[in-house]
Amino acid sequence: NAGVTQTPKFQVLKTGQSMTLQCAQDMNHNSMYWYRQDPGMGLRLIYYSASEGTTDKGEVPNGYNVSRLNKREFSLRLESAAPSQTSVYFCASSELGTPNEQFFGPGTRLTVL
Amino acid sequence: QKEVEQNSGPLSVPEGAIASLNCTYSDRGSQSFFWYRQYSGKSPELIMFIYSNGDKEDGRFTAQLNKASQYVSLLIRDSQPSDSATYLCAVGGIKAAGNKLTFGGGTRVLVKP
Numbered sequence: 001n002a003g004v005t006q007t008p009k010f011q012v013l014k015t016g017q018s019m020t021l022q023c024a025q026d027m028n029h030n031s032m033y034w035y036r037q038d039p040g041m042g043l044r045l046i047y048y049s050a051s052e053g054t055t056d057k058g059e060v061p062n063g064y065n066v067s068r069l070n071k072r073e074f075s076l077r078l079e080s081a082a083p084s085q086t087s088v089y090f091c092a093s094s095e096l097g098t099p100n101e102q103f104f105g106p107g108t109r110l111t112v113l
Numbered sequence: 114q115k116e117v118e119q120n121s122g123p124l125s126v127p128e129g130a131i132a133s134l135n136c137t138y139s140d141r142g143s144q145s146f147f148w149y150r151q152y153s154g155k156s157p158e159l160i161m162f163i164y165s166n167g168d169k170e171d172g173r174f175t176a177q178l179n180k181a182s183q184y185v186s187l188l189i190r191d192s193q194p195s196d197s198a199t200y201l202c203a204v205g206g207i208k209a210a211g212n213k214l215t216f217g218g219g220t221r222v223l224v225k226p
Contacts, residue, residue, distance in 0.1 A: 045213060
């Protein structure tokens with residue numbers, strides 16, 4: 001039981017390049033989330049998927065797109081990376097209802113030059 | 114105004130003492146409250162959750178919730194050097210909000226031997 005997995009662990013991009021961050025969970029959770037974490041800013045929600053087939057914007061969605069591929073997988077795409085997107089990205093999952101604690105993946109450290 | 118506020122610290126605590134962390138939130142409709150611990154370079158991990166006013170104890174940790182005053186706190190008794198980490202407060206709303214959590218910026222705790 002791996003929990004929440006993310007790939008890649010590290011990535012360096014040049015401004016304007018695109019990439020997709022992958023996330024998968026094996027806990028049969030309905031809801032999945034993408035966060036970014038910047039120093040002193042805590043975790044900020046980018047996009048989330050309350051259940052398979054639905055996605056919604058979070059607090060900071062600009063410059064990102066998501067795909068809920070199936071119940072297990074939720075990907076985050078940067079179409080044209082910018083230095084302001086340099087951050088650590090975490091994927092999380094949770095079950096519907098209460099308690100709705102979220103379980104986090106190990107994170108992807110992204111640098112955009 | 115940020116919805117979930119925490120003192121960024123660092124909170125310096127002697128080994129064996131009690132560490133007291135506070136968190137205030139702005140949304141009176143909030144229903145679920147979580148404390149996560151995050152070691153440097155790692156992902157957040159859940160310590161405790163609390164839903165009802167009052168205290169909830171789990172080992173050396175006690176969460177306290179006061180909905181009237183809109184604050185939640187975490188006490189760490191008999192603090193150990195291994196408790197040195199950043200502690201994130203997270204607040205959740207109703208189920209219809211997609212199980213979203215709003216995180217505070219975190220409080221860094223440093224336990225000195």
